[in-house]
Amino acid sequence: MLQVTDLRVDYGNITALRGVSFEVREKEIVTIIGSNGAGKSSTLMAISNIARKSGGSVHFKGQDISSLKPSAIVRAGIGHVPEGRHIFPFLTVQENLMVGVSGNVRSSRATTAANLDRVYELFPILAERRNQNGGTLSGGEQQMLAIGRGLMVDPEMLLFDEPSLGLAPIIVETIFALIQKIRDFGKTILLIEQNANMALAIADRGYVMETGNIILSGSAKELANNPSVASAYLGI
Numbered sequence: 001m002l003q004v005t006d007l008r009v010d011y012g013n014i015t016a017l018r019g020v021s022f023e024v025r026e027k028e029i030v031t032i033i034g035s036n037g038a039g040k041s042s043t044l045m046a047i048s049n050i051a052r053k054s055g056g057s058v059h060f061k062g063q064d065i066s067s068l069k070p071s072a073i074v075r076a077g078i079g080h081v082p083e084g085r086h087i088f089p090f091l092t093v094q095e096n097l098m099v100g101v102s103g104n105v106r107s108s109r110a111t112t113a114a115n116l117d118r119v120y121e122l123f124p125i126l127a128e129r130r131n132q133n134g135g136t137l138s139g140g141e142q143q144m145l146a147i148g149r150g151l152m153v154d155p156e157m158l159l160f161d162e163p164s165l166g167l168a169p170i171i172v173e174t175i176f177a178l179i180q181k182i183r184d185f186g187k188t189i190l191l192i193e194q195n196a197n198m199a200l201a202i203a204d205r206g207y208v209m210e211t212g213n214i215i216l217s218g219s220a221k222e223l224a225n226n227p228s229v230a231s232a233y234l235g236i
């Protein structure tokens, strides 16, 4: 479904990605794990064309989307739930969900209403708090809001950038269970995580990234059992 080939990203004279290649098949959960600064967020931002690529290509369902605008990439069917959540603190929960939907050709009024219902069904806490300002939600609730917003355009594929960052372990479990549920709805998922234990527990396959390169790949099980992954990323 997604084919990333020889992706390179430079920020001035800092090289963040040095030729990254990987693929995600339909209805898979694929994770990219790696330490701080490895290039995980840059990879997602390059796919969404938020970060400028200095080389390489991205194909989605056979179409070259490498130079599409970020909004066109969303319309093509890729939703991005960025790191740090980026919700609007002074908009209500419902307004936050509606941001980015207006003007999106994928979203007629009827499908928007249906998508909103689906998000509220998935996250009852958001339905309960629909008129509360986003900034007054707890960290876990804000993460749910960010994921809900990603689902509002009903993308076929979702890119998650460290959805567990800064959350208490019990909330992390809730978020990961939700990501599995979203896949079970038929979505394809690329999940970037520092929490390698949790990511490998729900993923089908994974890649390990270090200083702008993919250094290992395999089934989630193979990676979890790999001694160098275990010592570097699983705290074993």
Ligand SMILES: Nc1ncnc2c1ncn2[C@@H]1O[C@H](COP(=O)(O)OP(=O)(O)OP(=O)(O)O)[C@@H](O)[C@H]1O
Binding pocket: 011, 014, 015, 016, 034, 035, 036, 037, 038, 039, 040, 041, 042, 043, 083, 194
């Ligand atoms: N806008 C920028 N300007 C300059 N350097 C940048 C910029 N964004 C990222 N970098 C650098 O690129 C490298 C990769 O950063 P990136 O954010 O992709 O890492 P990451 O794997 O997501 O890390 P983390 O787990 O800490 O979020 C880092 O060395 C970072 O300092």
Ligand SMILES: [Mg+2]
Binding pocket: 040, 041, 042, 083, 161, 162
């Ligand atoms: Mg990051």
